Structures are given as structure tokens and as C-alpha cells.
Amino acid sequence: MNGGVLARRVGVVFLCVLSLVACVGLAWWQWQRFENGGTWQNLGYVLQWPLFGLFPAFMFWRLRKLRAQAREERPEPQPAPPTETDKPVVRQDVQRQDADEDPELAAYNRFLAQLNARDQQETR
Template sequence: MRRLWSPAWIARHVLAVGLVAGFLALGWWQISRAAGGNTLSWAYAFEWPVFAAFVVFIWVREVRLTLRGKPEVPVSPAPSGSAATAYRRPVRTARQPVGYDDGADPELAAYNRYLAWLNEHPDARPADYPG
């Protein structure tokens, strides 16, 4: 619970309370306008409380995420003499070429060569393609 009383969280609490109060006040104002004969205000009278409910929903979700804490990231083993780094290694799998014949269509063959080149050079831009 201490996490929810940091200066940033206090600002979020104040903002949430202010928004909910403001949205409900605007809804009440629209009800008074609708009772005065403005038929369009009936839609707004229902819309503003929905906005207030959305603020409450977001606030509850963020509080739950904060209280749950950050998920643990597996730490890779550190080489001798260096600190451990927290990152996930990418999973590499062997790809088998798709069994199809593009020899009949030269445009398709050229496009497949282009895609193969992009796959072999993941850091390159498409404009770097030599073909």
C-alpha cells in the first residue's frame, strides 16, 4: 500500500477524484438542461456518468497493476567477472523452405529473392536491397 502514496500516485488520486466529480457535475448540469426542454441534453446526461465510470475503471486497473508488482524477468547467467543482465533471449527455430515452384512466374521469383534477402539481413532497410 505504500506504493500508492508516492507523490505521483497522490497526483493520480487527486486527478481521478477531480475528473469523476467534474464528470458527474456535468452530467447533473445536463439533466437540469434536459429538464428545461433541451432534448439533446438527455444524451449528454447519460454520457458524462459513463465517462466518470471509465475513469474509475482505469484507476482501479492501475491500482491493481501497481499492487501486483512488476513481473519477474529471468536473469541470464553472467559471464565471470561481470554483473548479471536481465533480458530475455530470443527463441530461434529452424525454418524449412516452403515447397512451391516459382519458376513459372519471374515476378514471383524476384519477389521471393527479395524477401529472402530481407530475412537474411534483418537490420537492413528495403532500400538497401541490391537487386
């Protein structure tokens, strides 16, 4: 493992522990206030502060899990680029069928056919 990665992980773990200790301390403070005539809001904070303290550790765990999942789902190597024979054939009957339905669509399809023919001529 790289030294920089190890140092970063140790730093994140330290930050998570520090966050948990600080939030448990704040929960203890809210408990003391509740016991000494505080309100139900103080009791609510007693329950919330530990959750706030655990959140950075949860995020650290979740990010590691998502990174591991992304590594497992890496895409397969791409196949070789298609050759001249692999290119799709433009069917003229489909273009004629579109011309009967919508003249604007037929003009667009003719434009695309011209671009395709020009591209095929340039690649030869």
C-alpha cells in the first residue's frame, strides 16, 4: 500500500474517532442539561448527537464499499473497431416509407444519407 494512501486512511479514521468522541461529549452535556431541569428538546439532542458522530464513519464505509463495487463492475475491453463490412446498410425502402409520412422527416433523412455517403467516401 502506498504511504500517502495509508496516511490518508489513518487521517480519516482519526477524524471519524474524533468526531464520535466530540459528539458523545455533546450528548453527555445535553443529558446533564436534561437531568437538571432541561426540556424534551435536550433529550432529543441526547439521541441525535451520537448519530451525528457516527455519520463520518458511515460515509467512510459507504465510499469504500462503492469504490470496491465500481472496481468489480469495470467494463469489458472494447472489441476492435468495425471494418468496412461491419457498417450498417441504409435501406432505401425505409427512407421512402418515411417520405410518405412526413416531408420534413424525409428531408432530414435524405440529409443524413448524404452525410453517410460522404463519410463512406472519405474513409475509403
